[in-house]
Amino acid sequence: MKPFTTFAVIAVSLLAITSCKPKLDVPTQNPTVQDDASTPNSQLNANASTASESQAQVDEPQQEPSVAQNPSDEMNAQAKEALPSESMEIKEYVDIADWCRPGMTEPITAQEWAKANNAFGLKFLRETTGNTVFSPYSIERALGMTLDGACGTTASEMLAALEMPNAKRLSLAGRDVDDAMKSVNKNTMLEIDNALWPDKSLTLPKDFLARISTGYRNKTVVLDYRANPEKARVTINDDIAKTTHDKITDLIPPGSISNNTRLVLTNAVYFKSKWKHPFDKNDTQTEKFYNSTKQIKTKIMHQTGEESRVCLAKDYAIYDLPFKSSAEKGKKGAYVMRIVLPTINKSHPMNERMTLLESVEKQLSGDIVSNCHYEAFDHVYVAMPKFKLTPDAIFIAKILQSMGMRKAYSEDAEFYAMPNKTPQPSDPSSYLKIDDVLHKAFIEIDEKGAEAAAATAVSMGPKAAAIKEYKDYYFTADHPFIYMIIEQSTGAAIFMGRVTDL
Numbered sequence: 437m438k439p440f441t442t443f444a445v446i447a448v449s450l451l452a453i454t455s456c457k458p459k460l461d462v463p464t465q466n467p468t469v470q471d472d473a474s475t476p477n478s479q480l481n482a483n484a485s486t487a488s489e490s491q492a493q494v495d496e497p498q499q500e501p502s503v504a505q506n507p508s509d510e511m512n513a514q515a516k517e518a519l520p521s522e523s524m525e526i527k528e529y530v531d532i533a534d535w536c537r538p539g540m541t542e543p544i545t546a547q548e549w550a551k552a553n554n555a556f557g558l559k560f561l562r563e564t565t566g567n568t569v570f571s572p573y574s575i576e577r578a579l580g581m582t583l584d585g586a587c588g589t590t591a592s593e594m595l596a597a598l599e600m601p602n603a604k605r606l607s608l609a610g611r612d613v614d615d616a617m618k619s620v621n622k623n624t625m626l627e628i629d630n631a632l633w634p635d636k637s638l639t640l641p642k643d644f645l646a647r648i649s650t651g652y653r654n655k656t657v658v659l660d661y662r663a664n665p666e667k668a669r670v671t672i673n674d675d676i677a678k679t680t681h682d683k684i685t686d687l688i689p690p691g692s693i694s695n696n697t698r699l700v701l702t703n704a705v706y707f708k709s710k711w712k713h714p715f716d717k718n719d720t721q722t723e724k725f726y727n728s729t730k731q732i733k734t735k736i737m738h739q740t741g742e743e744s745r746v747c748l749a750k751d752y753a754i755y756d757l758p759f760k761s762s763a764e765k766g767k768k769g770a771y772v773m774r775i776v777l778p779t780i781n782k783s784h785p786m787n788e789r790m791t792l793l794e795s796v797e798k799q800l801s802g803d804i805v806s807n808c809h810y811e812a813f814d815h816v817y818v819a820m821p822k823f824k825l826t827p828d829a830i831f832i833a834k835i836l837q838s839m840g841m842r843k844a845y846s847e848d849a850e851f852y853a854m855p856n857k858t859p860q861p862s863d864p865s866s867y868l869k870i871d872d873v874l875h876k877a878f879i880e881i882d883e884k885g886a887e888a889a890a891a892t893a894v895s896m897g898p899k900a901a902a903i904k905e906y907k908d909y910y911f912t913a914d915h916p917f918i919y920m921i922i923e924q925s926t927g928a929a930i931f932m933g934r935v936t937d938l
C-alpha cells in the first residue's frame with residue numbers, strides 16, 4: 437500500500453476481501469440487499485513534523501463557525517446531495533454474538549470509554565518520537581468499526597491494543613462520547629462523519645449493519661470497485677474533503693484502491709475553536725524555546741490565565757487552557773487544551789530534557805490527572821509557543837502489532853461477523869484481514885484558538901485536590917511538553933501529541 441496523506445481530523449478504514457480459514461461453528465446469517473448508488477465524479481515520522489509561526493485559520497474573520505452538525509446525523513449537507521445512502525430502520529442495538537466474542541462484561545459508560553481511549557493514546561504516544569500529533573479518538577473510531585466485525589482472538593487482541601474492555605454495547609459508549617463532543621456553541625466547530633463504502637457485490641449481515649448504524653450513525657454508499665476502482669477512490673476522497681473543509685484532500689492515493697477492494701469504512705472528524713480568553717497579539721514575543729539539543733528562537737504567547745488552578749506532580753505540572761466552546765465548565769462540549777509540562781529549571785541539562793519528558797509520559801494514566809493534585813494560585817502566568825505541526829502520513833500497523841494486535845493481519849484473521857458467510861464457505865476468500873493502518877494529523881495553535889485534524893486508514897486485502905496558600909505560578913512552556921485537546925464532561929482526549937522542536 438502506498439502512504440496516505442491528509443491534513444484533517446479523520447479516520448478511514450479500508451477493507452478488501454480475504455481468505456480466512458474460520459474455525460468457529462457459527463450460524464448462517466440472513467443477507468441484506470443493498471442497492472447500487474450513483475456517486476460523483478512507519479514508525480511515526482514525527483521528526484518530519486514542521487513548525488510554523490503563521491496564524492491558524494481560526495484567526496480568519498471570513499465566517500464565524502456555527503454550532504457543529506454531526507454529518508452522520510444529518511448527512512453532511514454537501515455529501516447529502518451527492519451521496520445517497522442506504523436506509524435501514526434500526527429499532528435497537530444489535531450486539532456482538534456470544535459465540536463471536538465470549539465473556540463480555542456489562543456495558544461501560546462514556547467516561548470509562550474515554551479513559552480507556554486516553555490510555556491507548558498515551559501508549560501510542562510512547563511509541564513515537566519528536567514532534568507528534570495524532571488523534572487517539574480517530575484511530576479508535578476507525579478500528580472500532582472494524583472491531584465490530586471481529587471475533588475470537590482477533591477481537592481480543594484488538595481490544596487489548598485499544599485498551600478497551602470486552603464489554604457489551606461498546607459502540608454505544610463511544611457514541612455517547614460523540615454526543616458529548618457535539619454539544620458546542622457557535623464559537624466551536626466540530627464535525628463527525630462515519631460511512632460504510634461496500635462494493636456492489638458485497639452483502640453484509642443485518643446484525644453488523646445494525647450495530648454500525650446504531651453505534652456510529654453512519655451513512656452507507658455502494659460503490660463498484662471491480663469496474664472502476666479509481667472512481668471509487670475519488671468519490672471517497674471527495675467526501676472526506678467536504679467533511680474536513682478541504683483539510684484532507686486525496687487521502688487515499690492513486691493505486692491504493694483496486695478491483696480487489698470490497699469495503700471501505702471511514703470516520704472523519706474536524707475541530708476548530710476559539711480560546712475562551714484569547715492571547716493578546718501585542719504580548720507575543722520572539723523568545724527562546726529550549727529543546728533537547730539547542731536553543732531556538734520562536735514566537736511565544738503570553739497571558740495571565742483566568743484558570744487559577746494548576747495540577748502539580750513531582751516531575752510535571754498540568755494546566756488547562758479553556759476553549760470558548762461551552763457556557764459552563766463541566767457541561768458537555770466544554771473543551772480545553774491540556775498542557776503537561778515537565779518541571780525543570782534553566783540549569784537542567786538540555787540533553788536530559790527528553791529523558792525527563794519520556795519519564796513524564798510513562799507516569800500519565802488514562803484519566804490524565806490522577807497522578808497530581810490541584811493547587812490554587814492568585815495568578816497563573818502562562819507562556820506557550822505558537823506552533824503548527826503537519827507530520828507526514830505514517831504507517832502505524834507496526835505500532836499496533838507491538839501493542840499485541842497481530843492476528844488481524846494474518847491469514848487466520850477472524851472477521852467472521854463482517855462478511856455474510858458461513859464459517860466454512862466454499863470460497864475462503866470471503867473473509868477479511870487487515871493489510872495496513874495509516875494515520876496523519878494536523879494541529880495549529882495561535883493567539884485566537886486552535887484548528888486540529890487527523891486521519892487513520894485501516895486497509896484490508898485478500899489473504900494470501902488540596903488547596904495551599906495562594907501565590908503566583910509561572911507556567912512557561914519554553915521546553916518540550918505534551919498537549920491534548922480534551923472534552924471535559926467525559927475526559928476524552930480527541931487529539932494528543934508533543935512538541936520537542938520549533
